[in-house]
Structures are given as C-alpha cells and as structure tokens.
Amino acid sequence: MPQTTSLSPLLEDVLRRNAGEPEFHQAAREVFDSLGPVIAAHPRYAEASVLERLSEPERQIIFRVPWTDDRGHVHINRGFRVEFNSALGPYKGGLRFHPTVTLGTVKFLGFEQIFKNALTGLPIGGGKGGSDFDPKGKSDAEVMRFCQSFMTELYRHIGEYTDVPAGDIGVGGREIGYMFGQYKRITNRYESGVLTGKGVGWGGSLVRTEATGFGAVVFAERMLATRGRSFDGARVLVSGSGNVAIYAIQKVQQLGGTVVACSDSTGAVYDEDGLDLDLLRRVKEQDRGRLSDYAAARGTASVYRPGGDIWALAAETHIDVAIPCATQNELDGDAAATLVNNGVIAVVEGANMPSTPEAVRVFSSGGILFAPGKAANAGGVATSALEMQQNASRDAWTFDYAEHRLAEIMVGIHDRCAETAEEYGSPGDYVLGANIAGFVRVADAMIALGVI
Numbered sequence: 287m288p289q290t291t292s293l294s295p296l297l298e299d300v301l302r303r304n305a306g307e308p309e310f311h312q313a314a315r316e317v318f319d320s321l322g323p324v325i326a327a328h329p330r331y332a333e334a335s336v337l338e339r340l341s342e343p344e345r346q347i348i349f350r351v352p353w354t355d356d357r358g359h360v361h362i363n364r365g366f367r368v369e370f371n372s373a374l375g376p377y378k379g380g381l382r383f384h385p386t387v388t389l390g391t392v393k394f395l396g397f398e399q400i401f402k403n404a405l406t407g408l409p410i411g412g413g414k415g416g417s418d419f420d421p422k423g424k425s426d427a428e429v430m431r432f433c434q435s436f437m438t439e440l441y442r443h444i445g446e447y448t449d450v451p452a453g454d455i456g457v458g459g460r461e462i463g464y465m466f467g468q469y470k471r472i473t474n475r476y477e478s479g480v481l482t483g484k485g486v487g488w489g490g491s492l493v494r495t496e497a498t499g500f501g502a503v504v505f506a507e508r509m510l511a512t513r514g515r516s517f518d519g520a521r522v523l524v525s526g527s528g529n530v531a532i533y534a535i536q537k538v539q540q541l542g543g544t545v546v547a548c549s550d551s552t553g554a555v556y557d558e559d560g561l562d563l564d565l566l567r568r569v570k571e572q573d574r575g576r577l578s579d580y581a582a583a584r585g586t587a588s589v590y591r592p593g594g595d596i597w598a599l600a601a602e603t604h605i606d607v608a609i610p611c612a613t614q615n616e617l618d619g620d621a622a623a624t625l626v627n628n629g630v631i632a633v634v635e636g637a638n639m640p641s642t643p644e645a646v647r648v649f650s651s652g653g654i655l656f657a658p659g660k661a662a663n664a665g666g667v668a669t670s671a672l673e674m675q676q677n678a679s680r681d682a683w684t685f686d687y688a689e690h691r692l693a694e695i696m697v698g699i700h701d702r703c704a705e706t707a708e709e710y711g712s713p714g715d716y717v718l719g720a721n722i723a724g725f726v727r728v729a730d731a732m733i734a735l736g737v738i
C-alpha cells in the first residue's frame with residue numbers, strides 16, 4: 287500500500303478562509319482526499335507549498351453589470367471571473383449565466399477546471415466566470431444588451447494570452463456572439479483567440495458544440511471496455527437537455543445505445559423506445575422550448591413527468607449507464623443507491639460535480655464504474671484549445687479531423703487516469719486517478735516557475 291499524508295490541516299485552512307462557499311468546499315475536499323499518497327511520495331510538493339498556492343485563486347474579479355430591459359427598466363446583475371491558475375497556459379474555462387451563480391459557484395468550477403485542463407495535456411490554465419443573470423424568458427435584444435454590458439467590464443481582463451472564456455450553462459453560441467462582437471468593438475481587434483465556442487463561420491471550430499457530450503461518451507466507451515462492455519444495445523439515462531446532454535445522446539445513439547430519458551429543471555421525459563433526437567434538438571435548440579413541448583409533440587411515444595426524478599426510472603426499467611449532464615449535486619445518495627441496486631454498471635459525469643459526495647461513496651462501495659466530470663467532460667475545453675490552435679494558425683479543420691483529435695484526447699485522459707489510479711494502489715478509482723494525474727502536471731509546472 288502506498289504511504290499517505292494527512293492533508294486535513296491544509297484543508298481546514300482552505301475551508302476557513304473561504305467561509306460560506308459550500309460548493310467550493312466540496313470540490314476542494316474531494317481533491318484533497320485524493321492527494322495524500324502523491325504528497326507522501328514526492329516531498330517537493332509540500333516543500334514548495336504547492337497545495338496552499340493552488341487553493342488560492344491568482345485573481346478574483348467581481349463587477350456590476352447594469353442593463354436595460356425592453357420596457358426601459360434598469361437591472362443590476364453581478365459578474366464574476368476567477369482566474370485560478372495559469373501555470374500551464376492562459377486561464378481557460380467557461381462563463382455561466384444562471385440565477386444561482388455566486389462567487390463560491392465560480393470558485394468551485396474554476397478549481398475543478400485547473401485539474402481538468404491539466405488532464406487534457408494541452409497548454410491551458412484554469413479559470414471560470416459568469417453572472418447571476420437569468421437568460422430564460424429574456425428577449426434576444428435583452429440578452430444582447432446584457433452580454434454587451436458584461437463584456438464592457440470583462441474585456442480588460444481577458445486576451446488570447448491571458449484568459450480565454452467560453453460557454454457553460456446559459457451561455458451558448460448566441461451569447462458568445464454578442465460578447466465577441468462587443469470585445470471586437472471596444473478593442474478594435476479581431477482577436478479570434480479571446481473567446482471559444484464561436485460560430486463556425488466566424489472563427490469557431492467544427493465539433494466544439496458537440497465536444498463535451500461526444501467526449502464524455504468516448505470516455506465512457508473506453509471505460510466500459512475495461513469490463514468487456516459497450517454502448518451497443520445499452521439502455522441509458524441522460525439528465526439535462528442542454529448542450530452537453532444533447533450531444534451525449536447523439537453519440538450514445540451512434541454507438542448503438544438507446545437513451546430512454548432526459549430532463550430539464552421542471553421535469554423529465556421517458557420514451558420507452560428511445561428519444562427522438564431530431565425533435566429534441568428542434569424544441570431545445572431552435573425554439574428554445576421546454577421538455578413539456580417535446581413530450582406534447584411526441585404524443586403517446588413519450589411520458590412527461592413534471593418535476594420528475596430521472597434517476598428513479600432505474601427502478602422501473604432496465605438501465606445500464608447513467609450520464610448526468612445538468613448541474614452540480616443533481617444526483618444524491620438515494621438516487622445513487624437506486625442506480626446501483628438496479629444493476630447500473632457505469633455512471634459518467636457530463637456535468638461538473640453532478641454527484642454529491644454521498645453518491646460517489648455509494649458508487650465506490652457498489653463497485654460500479656464511475657467517471658468524474660473533471661475527466662469525462664474535458665472534451666469541451668480540449669476542443670476549445672483546438673479552436674485556439676486553429677485561430678492562431680488561421681486554419682479551419684474538417685469535422686472528421688477535429689473529432690479524431692477529440693477522441694484521441696479523451697482516450698488519452700481515460701488511460702492517464704486509469705494508469706495513475708493503478709500506480710497509486712487503487713485500480714479502477716477514476717476519481718483518485720484524475721485528481722493525482724491533473725495535480726502532478728500543474729504542480730510540476732508551478733515548481734518550475736518559482737514562487738509567484
């Protein structure tokens with residue numbers, strides 16, 4: 287058994303200094319819980335106080351975002367950008383627009399992003415941002431005015447070599463377009479590499495839209511293969527119905543699986559014979575509609591469950607794989623027990639930290655395959671880095687080439703996590719493997735760059 291070091295005093299200090307930020311505490315605790323063996327094996331990390339430095343963002347920006355609605359009323363939202371760690375490259379990570387966003391949310395996401403980005407093997411540091419603005423129910427003109435106001439402050443903090451935001455919950459191609467337009471107008475520079483997730487016609491990369499969902503399923507396929515299983519013939523639950531969920535569903539279908547349910551924040555749909563992806567995309571992407579609209583259009587082939595718990599379906603119908611793709615802490619201990627007790631063989635996190643710590647313990651003691659988000663959903667940021675490469679070389683790759691690069695990266699991340707878990711005496715523990723492999727890459731760079 288490898289030696290381990292108790293990191294409790296360090297963790298206590300991080301929790302104390304970041305009071306009132308439970309999601310950041312949860313993310314920090316999960317990483318600290320994994321790092322004992324690597325800190326014990328390599329004293330240089332403790333000597334250089336790497337963990338203490340890694341837990342403190344390099345910079346945190348909070349700003350006022352005033353905007354005017356269509357009736358002429360003024361609203362004030364709060365904007366955030368947390369530039370967490372730039373040892374490996376410019377800060378990189380998405381922007382989230384959702385009414386629940388706080389500094390603690392952005393810090394949890396930024397912290398996760400450091401390790402995720404390191405796992406890709408690409409030259410990108412970790413950051414995250416967003417606002418408590420709710421794009422739901424707003425007109426296009428209101429969303430545009432909000433994005434322009436947000437960028438009027440953010441522009442001074444970002445840049446191709448400094449910090450490169452992208453999308454996340456509530457921020458898709460429309461919002462990136464409005465923000466890029468405002469950045470271009472203020473700076474008088476067509477600096478394509480300053481934002482990723484751009485439209486393919488103006489500097490975006492093919493496959494970026496699909497990348498997070500596709501990548502999670504490629505990771506899952508590799509993981510299932512370790513137990514001689516595949517998606518062919520598998521029945522799958524995917525929570526959420528946004529960007530990550532839709533492309534996870536598409537890739538599962540391409541690999542021969544059947545996705546029988548998905549959800550949004552007001553309900554879930556269950557289609558015994560599999561979801562109609564074309565209809566789902568039309569309702570969600572074109573019409574910006576709700577799943578209730580999807581169910582109404584699908585007729586008797588679909589059952590809509592208002593407020594429904596998607597994971598409970600595992601007790602009613604056979605499910606092989608669960609892919610949570612909505613939001614943090616959406617899958618709790620009880621839901622995890624339902625999945626494990628009803629024969630689910632793998633859970634793959636498309637979202638960031640969708641499983642509570644209790645759920646992760648249930649998966650671990652149940653012996654099922656579990657892929658943490660920071661490894662499984664890294665395809666999005668990896669393809670963002672590929673978009674930056676294309677911007678820097680004024681090039682545009684084909685869909686097939688970009689997808690091939692994404693698949694290579696996901697297989698690489700899977701294997702790195704699996705090998706690291708094995709090396710540290712916990713074969714099959716992808717949480718430990720991801721945390722240690724990501725940490726080592728960042729920590730070694732931090733030591734090389736000195737105390738800065």
Ligand code: NDP
Nearest residue numbers: 454455456498526527528529530550551612613637638666
């Ligand atoms: P979208 O905004 O496109 O979709 C989010 C989906 O999750 C919607 O169906 C939404 O339902 C649902 N959802 C959001 N908040 C809640 C909530 N509090 N309770 C229940 N359901 C909720 O976001 P993405 O698909 O881009 O992101 C989903 C997850 O994936 C997030 O955790 C994000 O951080 C993560 N991720 C995204 C990446 C990307 O490239 N986009 C990259 C890596 C990770 P509703 O419409 O009702 O709000």
